[in-house]
Amino acid sequence: MDQTPEAFRTALSSGDTERVNQAIDEVEDMDLEERAALFNDCFELCRELYESDDGYQRQSVIRFAAALYPRLGIRTVGADITDEALPGEWTLDDIATHRNWLRDFYLEALVDDDGRVRRAAAKALKDLALSAR
Secondary structure (H helix, E strand, C coil), X not given: CCCCHHHHHHHHCCCCHHHHHHHHHHHXXXXXXXXXXXXXXXXXXXXXXXXXXXXXXXXXXXXXXXXXXXXXXXXXCCCCCCHHHCCCCCCHHHXXXXXXXXXXXXXXXXXXXXXXXXXXXXXXXXXXXXXXX
């Protein structure tokens, strides 16, 4: 699978469990820096795909967003939490923005009509809280 936002969009909107799981596995297997580079574009596509009437697609998007989150702050464990401890040109403000976007996204999903979506959001929100400083 291509590791591009458009390839991920195609997989997530397919409704095919194997394709969705492959997309999630792809991002989980990426280096943190690779995920960070894709985060903004892929998060935007997640927001768009979440607007679907299909509960499975909304659940898939929540799971994908959770896997996509690069958790760059974890790279600073054991070091001073500064911009210099982060890879590349990432800053603490960047990772705080990612967490805020995800938090708001998951909170919206916690009141979704579909229980699968709510469960995925609750798990993702718990994981997000554990990675916050």
